[in-house]
Amino acid sequence: MKSLSWMILLSVLMVASCTTAATPTPTTVSPTVLPPTEIPATATPALAPAALAGPQAGSSMLWLDGAMLVYVPAGEFVMGTGTGSTPEKTVYLDGYWIYGTPVTNKMYTQCVATGNCAPPAQEIGSPVYSNPQYGDFPAVGVTWDMAANYCGWAQAQLPTEAQWEKAARGADGAVFPWGIAEPSCSALNFKGCLGHTTGVLDYPDGRSPYGAYDMGGNIFQWVNDFYTEHAYDSMESRNPTGPASGDSHVLRGSSYETELAFLPSGVRHYGGAGYHSPELGFRCAIPQPKPLAPFCQLSSYVPTGAGPSGSTCELPQMGVQRNYCAGRVGYATITIPEGATYRITTPGYSCSDAIVNGERLITCSGPDESTGKLTVCNAACGGEPSETGAPIVCDPGYNLDASTVMCIYAPISLEAGVSGCPVGYNLIQRGSRKICAVGLNQNGQCSPGMYYDGQYGACVSPAAGADAPYGINDPATASQMLQGCAAGYTYDPAYQCCQANAGGAYPGCPLGFAFEEGQNTCVPQRISVSSPGCVTVSMNIARCEPIPEDFCSVIINEAICKRNPLCTWQERQGYCRPK
Numbered sequence: 001m002k003s004l005s006w007m008i009l010l011s012v013l014m015v016a017s018c019t020t021a022a023t024p025t026p027t028t029v030s031p032t033v034l035p036p037t038e039i040p041a042t043a044t045p046a047l048a049p050a051a052l053a054g055p056q057a058g059s060s061m062l063w064l065d066g067a068m069l070v071y072v073p074a075g076e077f078v079m080g081t082g083t084g085s086t087p088e089k090t091v092y093l094d095g096y097w098i099y100g101t102p103v104t105n106k107m108y109t110q111c112v113a114t115g116n117c118a119p120p121a122q123e124i125g126s127p128v129y130s131n132p133q134y135g136d137f138p139a140v141g142v143t144w145d146m147a148a149n150y151c152g153w154a155q156a157q158l159p160t161e162a163q164w165e166k167a168a169r170g171a172d173g174a175v176f177p178w179g180i181a182e183p184s185c186s187a188l189n190f191k192g193c194l195g196h197t198t199g200v201l202d203y204p205d206g207r208s209p210y211g212a213y214d215m216g217g218n219i220f221q222w223v224n225d226f227y228t229e230h231a232y233d234s235m236e237s238r239n240p241t242g243p244a245s246g247d248s249h250v251l252r253g254s255s256y257e258t259e260l261a262f263l264p265s266g267v268r269h270y271g272g273a274g275y276h277s278p279e280l281g282f283r284c285a286i287p288q289p290k291p292l293a294p295f296c297q298l299s300s301y302v303p304t305g306a307g308p309s310g311s312t313c314e315l316p317q318m319g320v321q322r323n324y325c326a327g328r329v330g331y332a333t334i335t336i337p338e339g340a341t342y343r344i345t346t347p348g349y350s351c352s353d354a355i356v357n358g359e360r361l362i363t364c365s366g367p368d369e370s371t372g373k374l375t376v377c378n379a380a381c382g383g384e385p386s387e388t389g390a391p392i393v394c395d396p397g398y399n400l401d402a403s404t405v406m407c408i409y410a411p412i413s414l415e416a417g418v419s420g421c422p423v424g425y426n427l428i429q430r431g432s433r434k435i436c437a438v439g440l441n442q443n444g445q446c447s448p449g450m451y452y453d454g455q456y457g458a459c460v461s462p463a464a465g466a467d468a469p470y471g472i473n474d475p476a477t478a479s480q481m482l483q484g485c486a487a488g489y490t491y492d493p494a495y496q497c498c499q500a501n502a503g504g505a506y507p508g509c510p511l512g513f514a515f516e517e518g519q520n521t522c523v524p525q526r527i528s529v530s531s532p533g534c535v536t537v538s539m540n541i542a543r544c545e546p547i548p549e550d551f552c553s554v555i556i557n558e559a560i561c562k563r564n565p566l567c568t569w570q571e572r573q574g575y576c577r578p579k
Contacts, residue, residue, distance in 0.1 A: 047467070048433075054453070059451050060445070061097060063156075063448055064507075066508070067107060068100040072210050078169075080232055088173070089237070090237070091237055092238045093163060093239055096286065098212065100212050102214050102281045106132070108139040109129065114488025114501075120276070123276070133370065135508075138281040140276075141278065143273060146276075147281075154486065155286070156286045160240065163223075164221070164253075167212050188217030191259050194256060219280060219281040220252070221252055221283055225243065227243075231243055249273060252268065272574025290449075291461045291464040293497060294471075295497060295506055298398060300400055300406060301509065314378055318376065319335030319336070322334075323539070335359045335362070340378060345373045346372035349364050372539050376535055393441075395407065397412075397424070411472050414472050421436035422436070424438070437466065449461060468481060485498035510522065525538055
């Protein structure tokens, strides 16, 4: 009995111990410290810095208006003729870019088309500026204000007098752009050569030490400085900008009517701000170019020297074209190889063939202010000329639209693919990454706003270096870095390019090219490949009909004007006019 009672008591105690709440024991929980998150192996490393040589003396660069710029490096140069009011001075200039030619008619036409420039005055005896046949002739009939306005539209400025003179004479202060050789009609267009303006690329033998054309002859050129006779006496020795004010501005260079004695590059002239003339144009300068945004659309083109696909036939070598008036008839001449065949393809033209001083000279005549086409062929090649034989291409970063034959901006990925980079792009090693960078186009030029850096091996921006996303699909970087849509265009962040405003126009054909309606593309203006062994030459005929002649307006020197009994000098405006 006692044993049974004890067992019952033990069972009750066990049940009680299971139902009584236990007091919790406090515990401290320490957070688990995880190792640092590692960068996945697939992450893209940063681009290594690019080593650049920088622009060199004479480096070239296209600009937004189709101009070709040349680079003038920083340093001292000799300024002045050493006589009279232009004593020799040693002047230091920072590096800058300057237009390699005067502003041309077709450059100026683009500004007018956007509504940002007034049309130039139609000077007596000068071609109509909007006539595409004279697109590469210098724009004339512009006042100083019009010239300054154009340069501002092109994100540039008129050069200072010092910048113009250094670009013309070089660091050593040569007498003429080409050196010290006696001036001749093969180096420049001055009095006694032609009697009218010519294309800005017509005188390669007269280029300056930095490669600038027409720094002598063809037209006088506005510069930024106000004129005073003894400005050199107080000129700063570093980056001079001229007097702070004045009634006239400086003109530099010479024209197609300039006499031999006034051809040296150090000679100065001046004109009032409202003055314009058939012998007066301008060029622009850019001390610090901005990283340009590309245009959304450009004209396609036939590359210079390109032949029809599969053609190995040697092309005939052509001489330099000249044109002149004899009486009331205009003529154009060009030299061709002795064994070549030729035919004129423009109605209203006639040509003669002669051997002159051992060279075969073709002389053609036609209507005033017209352009005739002469096709010259290597007789050994045979075949009929064809205007559709050469390929049509676009610059790197653009795709050809087959329906319009226009080039549409189409940037690519920065990273190189398995097969490398597309045509027109160069493969560049930047640290551990292989990338694609825009290279030279098929005319051997970089895209506008870029120069070719030999050390880097591709085209780069002088302002943004190798990282400017030109031709590269990078909307964020493009919006931050690219600048430079001219007035009349708006930056489109979706397409990363400059879109023409309503009613605006995209740039036309580049310098040295003309629009060919049959192919709806740009072709080399003077000499273009047309079929195997054949080239087509465009020859301009000047206006030769009698025109009223204003003997006074071409005089830009006050003393000479006053000595002429038929003229009177306008003190306030600073120009010469008939009495």
